[in-house]
Each structure stands twice: as C-alpha cells, then as structure tokens.
Amino acid sequence: MGSHHCFVCGDKNPKGLHVHFEQEEGGAVHATYQCDPTHQGWPGIQHGGITSALLDEACAYVTYFQGLTCMTGQLTVQFHAPIHVGETLEIRARPVRVTRRLMDIEAEIVSRSGERKASAQAKMVVLTARQQAQAGLSNP
Numbered sequence: 448m449g450s451h452h453c454f455v456c457g458d459k460n461p462k463g464l465h466v467h468f469e470q471e472e473g474g475a476v477h478a479t480y481q482c483d484p485t486h487q488g489w490p491g492i493q494h495g496g497i498t499s500a501l502l503d504e505a506c507a508y509v510t511y512f513q514g515l516t517c518m519t520g521q522l523t524v525q526f527h528a529p530i531h532v533g534e535t536l537e538i539r540a541r542p543v544r545v546t547r548r549l550m551d552i553e554a555e556i557v558s559r560s561g562e563r564k565a566s567a568q569a570k571m572v573v574l575t576a577r578q579q580a581q582a583g584l585s586n587p
C-alpha cells in the first residue's frame with residue numbers, strides 16, 4: 448500500500464479506485480480492476496483519464512516496490528480499444544531502463560480475454576532529498 452489516501456490505491460479514500468498492486472519477479476507489477484459505472488466518459492465507456500490514472504499508478508508502483516521516491520515526469524498513453532463498464536481488467540507495468548535519476552517504465556491494460564485496451568510509457572524521476580522536501584514528501 449502506498450499512500451492511504453491515494454486516489455488509485457488508497458484504502459482510506461472513499462472516492463478512490465481501491466486498486467491493489469502486487470510485485471512480480473524482475474520488478475514488474477500487476478493488479479486487477481473492474482470498470483465502474485461512475486467512471487464513464489462516453490456512455491458505457493471508461494473515461495480516458497481513469498485509464499491514464501491506472502497506467503500512471505502501475506508505473507509508480509514499479510518504483511515504489513524498489514524503494515525509490517519518484518514522481519511521474521512524463522506519461523504517454525495510447526488508447527487501443529474502448530473499456531466497457533463492468534469489464535475486468537489486468538493492469539501491468541515493468542521497468543525497461545534505469546539510470547540514477549530516471550526510470551523508464553512501460554505499462555498496459557488488457558481485458559480478461561486478452562484484448563489490449565491501453566498502453567503507456569512513463570518517465571519516472573527519482574527525487575533528490577531536496578525535491579522530496581520541496582514536494583512535502585519528506586515524511587510520507
């Protein structure tokens with residue numbers, strides 16, 4: 448569990464998505480999520496912002512499980528197919544390149560039947576102690 452009040456994963460956020468991420472060998476993460484009717488954009492279709500938040504969070508969890516304090520510097524999302532209300536989704540992310548200050552991460556969302564719904568590439572910036580303090584994350 449990251450922050451208890453996180454919109455995507457927080458167990459104490461009454462308006463949150465309550466997604467639980469698990470770690471895999473090699474630094475990858477995964478979670479499942481069922482598309483909720485309150486998160487529609489077009490009728491019956493999940494809002495792209497929710498899809499983006501799920502992908503962003505998966506990328507954040509890759510860094511979190513490695514003990515790093517990061518923020519998303521860049522997130523590029525591709526929406527491949529509509530996500531329908533009620534569909535159960537698998538969310539996955541994995542590190543592809545790691546330097547001292549940056550983690551490049553790829554994430555994707557697939558349906559239970561294996562249809563690729565969305566994918567993303569993130570640049571997660573490893574915060575310096577000063578940046579953590581400036582962001583108010585010194586005692587998260």
Ligand SMILES: CCCCC/C=C\C/C=C\C/C=C\C/C=C\CCCC(=O)SCCNC(=O)CCNC(=O)[C@H](O)C(C)(C)COP(=O)(O)OP(=O)(O)OC[C@H]1O[C@@H](n2cnc3c(N)ncnc32)[C@H](O)[C@@H]1OP(=O)(O)O
Nearest residue numbers: 449450503504507508511518519520521548549570572587
């Ligand atoms: C049990 C309880 C534990 C409690 C723990 C609590 C919390 C922790 C929890 C959870 C983790 C899990 C869940 C996640 C939580 C949140 C989820 C999603 C993540 C987000 O949603 S987070 C919000 C959105 N996010 C922002 O709000 C960032 C705003 N922004 C800034 O705060 C600065 O902009 C910053 C710091 C990003 C950069 O600072 P800066 O500009 O000073 O850059 P700096 O010198 O540090 O760069 C170093 C290297 O990153 C490269 N770089 C920099 N910026 C880049 C960019 N934009 N694109 C591509 N590359 C970039 C440079 O090029 C250089 O690369 P190189 O080393 O190769 O030269």
